[in-house]
Amino acid sequence: MLDLKTVLVVDLATASLQAVAWIFVWLAWRHLYELKFLAAGYTAIAIGLLLMILRSEQPTAWSIVLHNTIIKLGLVLLAEGLARFLGQPRYTWVGISLLAFQVVAWSIAVTFDPGNLAIRVHTSTLFTVIMMSVMCVALLRDRTQPRLLRWITMAVLGEYMAASIVHSAIEFWFPAAPQDIMVLNNRNAWYLLQGTLFLIALFACLLFMVSSRLSEAVREKNEALSREVLERRRLENQLSASLEAERALREEQADFMRIVSHEFRTPLAVIRNAVDMIGLVGDKSRDATKERLAGIGEALDRLFSLIERFMTNDGDNHFRPESMQIASLIADVQLHFEMTGRGERLLFRTEGEAISTIADPDMLATVIINLIDNALKYSPEDQPIHIDGRSEFGLVVIKVRDRGIGIPKAEMHKIGRRFFRASNAKAGSGTGLGLYSSRQLLAYHGGTLDLLANEGGGTTAVARVPLLRETTEPAQLEHFR
Numbered sequence: 001m002l003d004l005k006t007v008l009v010v011d012l013a014t015a016s017l018q019a020v021a022w023i024f025v026w027l028a029w030r031h032l033y034e035l036k037f038l039a040a041g042y043t044a045i046a047i048g049l050l051l052m053i054l055r056s057e058q059p060t061a062w063s064i065v066l067h068n069t070i071i072k073l074g075l076v077l078l079a080e081g082l083a084r085f086l087g088q089p090r091y092t093w094v095g096i097s098l099l100a101f102q103v104v105a106w107s108i109a110v111t112f113d114p115g116n117l118a119i120r121v122h123t124s125t126l127f128t129v130i131m132m133s134v135m136c137v138a139l140l141r142d143r144t145q146p147r148l149l150r151w152i153t154m155a156v157l158g159e160y161m162a163a164s165i166v167h168s169a170i171e172f173w174f175p176a177a178p179q180d181i182m183v184l185n186n187r188n189a190w191y192l193l194q195g196t197l198f199l200i201a202l203f204a205c206l207l208f209m210v211s212s213r214l215s216e217a218v219r220e221k222n223e224a225l226s227r228e229v230l231e232r233r234r235l236e237n238q239l240s241a242s243l244e245a246e247r248a249l250r251e252e253q254a255d256f257m258r259i260v261s262h263e264f265r266t267p268l269a270v271i272r273n274a275v276d277m278i279g280l281v282g283d284k285s286r287d288a289t290k291e292r293l294a295g296i297g298e299a300l301d302r303l304f305s306l307i308e309r310f311m312t313n314d315g316d317n318h319f320r321p322e323s324m325q326i327a328s329l330i331a332d333v334q335l336h337f338e339m340t341g342r343g344e345r346l347l348f349r350t351e352g353e354a355i356s357t358i359a360d361p362d363m364l365a366t367v368i369i370n371l372i373d374n375a376l377k378y379s380p381e382d383q384p385i386h387i388d389g390r391s392e393f394g395l396v397v398i399k400v401r402d403r404g405i406g407i408p409k410a411e412m413h414k415i416g417r418r419f420f421r422a423s424n425a426k427a428g429s430g431t432g433l434g435l436y437s438s439r440q441l442l443a444y445h446g447g448t449l450d451l452l453a454n455e456g457g458g459t460t461a462v463a464r465v466p467l468l469r470e471t472t473e474p475a476q477l478e479h480f481r
Helices: 004-028 034-056 062-086 094-113 117-141 147-173 187-282 286-310 328-341 361-378 409-414 435-445 471-479
Strands: 322-325 346-350 356-359 385-392 397-399 449-454 458-468
Touching: 004 034, 004 187, 004 397, 034 062, 034 356, 034 409, 034 435, 062 187, 062 435, 094 117, 117 187, 147 187, 286 322, 286 361, 322 328, 322 361, 328 346, 328 361, 328 385, 356 361, 361 385, 361 397, 435 449, 435 458
Parallel strands: 346 385
Antiparallel strands: 322 356, 385 397, 397 458, 449 458
16 A cells, blocks of 8 residues: 555655756746746645645645645646647636636535545546646647657646546545545555656656757757858858959959050150151151141040040940941051151051951051051061951951061960060060050950961961941940940
8 A cells, every 4th residue: 555645745856856947947048938837837736735745634624725726726837838838829717717616616515515525536637637638739739849749748648637537436436434534545645646657757748848949949040040151151252242343343444544554655656756757857848847747646636535535434435336447447557657657667468458347446456556566576677577457257357477586485375464574575675565455455346366476486466356247237336345
């Protein structure tokens, strides 16, 4: 036979330890405010059990009602805490109504029929079945906890409901002896013992639920953190791309300034040469003076055009294609070098006088002038420079061939980079921008520049530009822009 006092002490110790545990859990995770209801529920059960242990062998009617009502209050608080924790509808009114019914029924029973213990047992069983059914409904509706854990918890609640019904049936079929009516005797110890096991099992299930909720919260925070990291990386990449675009834009602007400063020297050289010639000729030849003054005017026009086009903030002014003849372009370049006094070594030839295309005359002229300047700069003074213009396979091809120092084979792929000059170039003879700017200007036309080594020495610069007709001008120009 189980000893009732011993079982009550075990129940008290179990409920007290669980109450303390839930208090610490709630203090550790204050955001789970629902845990305070669980802590309060186990605390109420522990207080009720303590009062039952401390009461006298012949307790008063009110103490019997009070002690059992406090235990039932603990069960209501557990049901409230579980519903809140799972985010399910709370049936607080059911718990309050049952507590009121418990107080009234027990008060009437112990006052008017104290010898009928069955009424109190049946009332307690009804209370237990209804409250635990409410808890089972909350578990059935929940989708936040693992299914297996919910079913295990419902099984624990179902076991206690079954034990309560069995306890009620025993009191119905085998009523207690009159001398045992006012005080629980050892025949009730089994029910209290299984109550201890129920509290332990329910505590474990609730603890696993809290652990699952915290694990889910950690997982969600990790996912949120991962999303934030990805978003920060995306923004960082976007910022890097913006900074890179800004850097490229600034570099492009700097390139234009370098190209323009390089190209300014050509018309300025014409002006200087013309001024020198005027100073030498003076009034001796009016025709020569007029010719030199015309050259100055042409050079100034070209200089002003460069300033207007390359130093403006309007990017559309940089590229101005129009219909033009290659022969006319070659003739303008030839006149330019004659005005600078360097035309005697240049041999021009154009195959097909009527070859025409859509291009920017100033840009193409600048390209050819740069190529010829390089050829003159790196060729012996007694060697001629050959300039050929023709059309080949839908392209305008302009070749500038010299017998100069050539380009080292190992450095051929580097020629045309900004500021790069071949190792065999004379010190101070250039800046390394001429070929670079030529490639940039040809790029506006969809053209290319190739440098080829000649047999016997020297270099051939080959500029190629698509041969466009006026009928295709709009579409092609849009492509170039």
